[in-house]
Amino acid sequence: MAYCQKISVTKGVTASVGKFESVRIDASIEFQLGQNEDPDEVYERAWEKADEQINVQLAQIQDVIADTSTFKMDAPKPKSSGRRRK
DSSP, X not given: OOOXXXXXXXXXXXXXXXXXXXXXXXXXXXXXXXXXXXXHHHXXXXXXXXXXXXXXXXXXXXXXXXXXXXXXXXXXXOOOOSOOOO
């Protein structure tokens, strides 16, 4: 019977950050299996860890977005028609 030596999972999410922009967050993790470990249990732990890391990153991004000084934008300047008024 074949022996599974490692489990690897990758998960990603795309989150909207407003103003028609988004950010992609990916998390990958690899676990080495012991001789008597159940691969299904290790997969479950791996997915939980990937979810945890994505949630940490999402929280950090939300903190940056909430900080208005980071994303403070000047009001757009009126466009000029290129003609000078007399």
